[in-house]
Amino acid sequence: MGEVRVRAGRQARQAERAHKGQGVGRPYILRNIPTYDVLSEENLIRIEAAADRVLAETGIEFRDDPVALDHWKTAGAKVEGVRVRFEPGMLREILKSAPSEFTQHARNPAKSVRIGGRNVVFSPAYGSPFVMDLDRGRRFGTIEDFRNFIKLAQSSPNLHHSGGTICEPTDVAVNKRHLDMVLAHIELSDRPFMGSVTAEERSEDSIEMARILFGAGFVNDHCVILGNVNVNSPLVWDGTMTRSLRAYARANQAAVVVPFILGGAMGPVTNAGGIVQSLAETMAGCALTQLERKGAPVIFGNFLSSMSLRSGSPTFGTPEPAIGSQVIGQLARRLNLPLRCSGNFTTSKLPDGQAMMEGTMSMLAAIHCGANFILHSAGFLDGLLSMSYEKFMLDADLCGALHAYLDGIRIDDDQLAVEAFAEVGPGNHFFGCSHTMRHYQTAFWDSELSDNEPFEKWEAAGSADAARRANRLWKKRLAEYEAPPLDVGVREALHDFVGRKKAGVADAWY
């Protein structure tokens, strides 16, 4: 494990160079376009003031976690029962100790990612109970599906992170699946990953496995695992979540703090009201990490959504949350915290036009809002309930396009091409000119899945739609997959840990 650290220095320098490059295959993206700021500073201040009022007047409940309540008392908050109220400005002050940017280390140091600042990291979707593919339709996810998605993510040059609970492996007991999931991430991927959060003990198991991989000392000083914790909106932090959040913070690992607000259900039906609530809930959660361990990394998360006013069903990939995400981005930057926001969302049950329309709108909102860690970059269908094999491939392809988008545009004399016009002259084509020859190989992003052929050629090849092509590609990728090398001693130690943890413990299924 000392070796991991020795390699880290050299390979981190390589990564530092690599991530500044162009094209896919970089460990993460350094954005070269500005964020899209939709609100004036005056209106941002109004939102902050409204959140401060909610925190001071209504407050937040912290249930089933006396330690959290003690932290708040010590910090000077007003605690009555489980209700905690905060003086305006208090949480902002606490949050000053959280880093604005940090590295999450991968077991392959060349794949470590920077989270925060201008950095962008794409991670697969998280948390679906179901999986889907064109051949077998919808079914409950299994550990085999889970492992397949890790393999597909690892094989994609367009993603940067192995993710966490890519789908629920419902064939493994609830109290043991975190062990199999973390093991799969470590064995099948050499990218950074996320641990479990469904119980404090499972969070600690996840972190312990990271210690086996990286060494306990290294883990104490470096972020190597993330835990995604959800607020029980509106205005409730459940003890299961705050205990897990504190477990990650205590170990100096980053919690991702995420309210999931369906406007009109778990929050106000107005976009502005949802943002106020999200800001209040996330600030409180992020601040709690700092009370557990000052300086621990934490990610300011967000998940706004809307609802169909005809059916009452949740809707995703709609315009209001897209606008709202961009406002959340502005608020996170004013807090100087790394941001997780938006992702690729849809209610469609197929990898069809609806799925990609909604997915692209919500994913571009994640890009424009300045999100640093984009959980849910690839795979969701069915209103977050299903991971789709085909949608995963289509979304990963979109992530490839977004590399080029985030690279923006270079302006220099060669790119401006004034001499090329003189060389080619009016009415002639640029195919063979020296400027084209010099640049054509790197000029444009090239999709793996889009069909750009003429109609006749596409028809002659079988008239496949994008979903069908994606179906072929995920099968090809799984067939070609090779696991990245893993130190034999580490592997044995991990299996030993998992075996000991499982031994003699009855399966629990809820």
Place this chain on the structure above:
Amino acid sequence: MGEVRVRAGRQARQAERAHKGQGVGRPYILRNIPTYDVLSEENLIRIEAAADRVLAETGIEFRDDPVALDHWKTAGAKVEGVRVRFEPGMLREILKSAPSEFTQHARNPAKSVRIGGRNVVFSPAYGSPFVMDLDRGRRFGTIEDFRNFIKLAQSSPNLHHSGGTICEPTDVAVNKRHLDMVLAHIELSDRPFMGSVTAEERSEDSIEMARILFGAGFVNDHCVILGNVNVNSPLVWDGTMTRSLRAYARANQAAVVVPFILGGAMGPVTNAGGIVQSLAETMAGCALTQLERKGAPVIFGNFLSSMSLRSGSPTFGTPEPAIGSQVIGQLARRLNLPLRCSGNFTTSKLPDGQAMMEGTMSMLAAIHCGANFILHSAGFLDGLLSMSYEKFMLDADLCGALHAYLDGIRIDDDQLAVEAFAEVGPGNHFFGCSHTMRHYQTAFWDSELSDNEPFEKWEAAGSADAARRANRLWKKRLAEYEAPPLDVGVREALHDFVGRKKAGVADAWY
């Protein structure tokens, strides 16, 4: 026709109120979100300087139009044969007389649109020789298809404009189809429309028909018809186009000036080089309108595209043109001209995931770049070669979503909902609270085509994908279509004009 003008005053005031509202059904959108500016002023100035150098050193050819060459000589440009070179700054000076914003009048004054400034107008796609639907596949467009698409546009509350050559009616002779197209726009829609540009005479016929509808005096003082003219890139203006451009300008009608640049073919392979070229070509075309008639309305147009480096095929809806469009928007605003830019583009041959992924990316670029007149908002598949009935419906649905997107977010005490949190309290839902009851009917955009139902309900209803639902919807819309009322005298006069123009003229098919 006098009546049209009397009505105009009252209904224009209604429209003035209506367009400030929320939701679809407005005559056009007044954007409430900022533009997304990706480049610094310093880099914009470098692009402008490069365009100035291309205009001064390489210049532009104006072929087969001696009048255009005379205009340039009189204006002080350097004319050698058909090559025209421009001193830096000369075109900008000429362009100062073009209006930054103007109204295009509709025959129903409540549907007149403002073009320029913060206004956004969605218009159907333009120019495909083929049409497609799920039942009959791809085939050449006919006048029946053309009329169908006008009906579908007119029926959609999400579009604002009737468009122009929505598809080529290939069953009508080339030298006569402009008459049938303009007649169809006037008879089947009461929205603004575009005329023909394929020959000077056809442009003049189109404008003459507008005079029959609106009155010659009104047309001389107001914009009632647009003509979309393309540059023969690189750096060539063809006489057919400049004669049409001048015909529109002479009649005080707005030309839309559009270079269509496939990077690496008709322009440099670099994004920056394509933008330089586009700026140079468009400035020259727009300036020519001002030499023909000072103060004539004109729209600064743009169409950047990329190419697949594997196959050499053109690609659409890719990231580089999306970024490029946003730069073009910045440049157009520095010229203070109304902008047409980007639209809904794809190379997909089906209304599938690829189509909507590419379409949404390019359409959002049109929104973010500040485009005022978004030609090609709905219908394209197949690399611009086909109009698809299903894609038209899906794209129009996206246009509906973009109404909500462009409305941005309102920040006031009621929207911020601080009191609602006090009313509901932690852990309770917002379903029935007074804030939700007050706002739920207008809170969220509701798609006509997206399926937000639970999986089981969707499956029980037949598991239709978005394309299939769109197939049903366009048939329903056509069946329900009712033509807007048209004055009998105007109708007769138009038919009389068309009959006279066609009489005794042999059909030409090229």
